[in-house]
Amino acid sequence: MSSTPEKWQPPTKRIRLSREQRRQQLLDVAWRLVREEGSDALTLPRLSEEAAVAKPVVYDHFGTRNGLLIALYRDFDARQTAMIDAALEGSSPTLEGKAGVIATSYVDCVLAQGREMPGVLAALAGSPELEAVKRDYQLAFIEKCRKALAAFVGRRGIGPAGFWAMLGAANALSDAAATGEITAEQAQDELFETIVAMINRSHR
Incomplete structure (x- = not known):
């Protein structure tokens, strides 16, 4: 006797953030990095890793490390x-x-x-x-x-x-x-x- 099949659930859809929401998310992660590890740890590649976004996204928002610090x-x-x-x-x-x-x-x-x-x-x-x-x-x-x-x-x-x-x-x-x-x-x-x-x- 076969068991009752589970009801199909659609795959979870990733919420797409607006540009401003993404920028704020990146700033929040950057503040956490500075708080936990100091400003020396804050680089654009590291921010990309911590925020789980592609590097081009971070560079598009801030351009350079100085650009990120100015944004903070x-x-x-x-x-x-x-x-x-x-x-x-x-x-x-x-x-x-x-x-x-x-x-x-x-x-x-x-x-x-x-x-x-x-x-x-x-x-x-x-x-x-x-x-x-x-x-x-x-x-x-x-x-x-x-x-x-x-x-x-x-x-x-x-x-x-x-x-x-x-x-x-x-x-x-x-x-x-x-x-x-x-x-x-x-x-x-x-x-x-x-x-x-x-x-x-x-x-x-």
């Missing part, structure tokens, strides 16, 4: 921008509210990326492409802060040097928190005080 930097900054934008949108319309959000969000975003971002930046040291991209994001961040704090600035105003000093403090404090030299709370508190002091000077 852009990915980090895009998430940082979205995080700060959302926090500012929901913050109280006071100096303490805006300064607190800027300080907390900036430090939190750097810490959320762990040690991966310093590794990416180290791998790109001296790259003209990185300097151009960093400059664009720095100017955009300064303009965002200028708008968020505009209602609290005194008649003296705040020149470009003041905002560049604020950004320098934000980077130094975040890096110190990331390496464990200070706590996240200490970094956020000090950055908050730096922002408030900058505003207070504009009233003198």
Whole structure:
């Protein structure tokens, strides 16, 4: 007596990712590689293996290793921008509210990326492409802060040097928190005080 044949199942169809979805998948795998093995391990052939895609796909998206590293930097900054934008949108319309959000969000975003971002930046040291991209994001961040704090600035105003000093403090404090030299709370508190002091000077 023959057994009842199993019901036929069609073969599983591979889901085809859009170009943007594939790019994000590759970036996610690249971040994992940097986190687990360091930026030196990140090459386009290695990314191809880890993501289980053909090498031409990876080269089509990033072109070169520097192109991949720049894409990681852009990915980090895009998430940082979205995080700060959302926090500012929901913050109280006071100096303490805006300064607190800027300080907390900036430090939190750097810490959320762990040690991966310093590794990416180290791998790109001296790259003209990185300097151009960093400059664009720095100017955009300064303009965002200028708008968020505009209602609290005194008649003296705040020149470009003041905002560049604020950004320098934000980077130094975040890096110190990331390496464990200070706590996240200490970094956020000090950055908050730096922002408030900058505003207070504009009233003198």
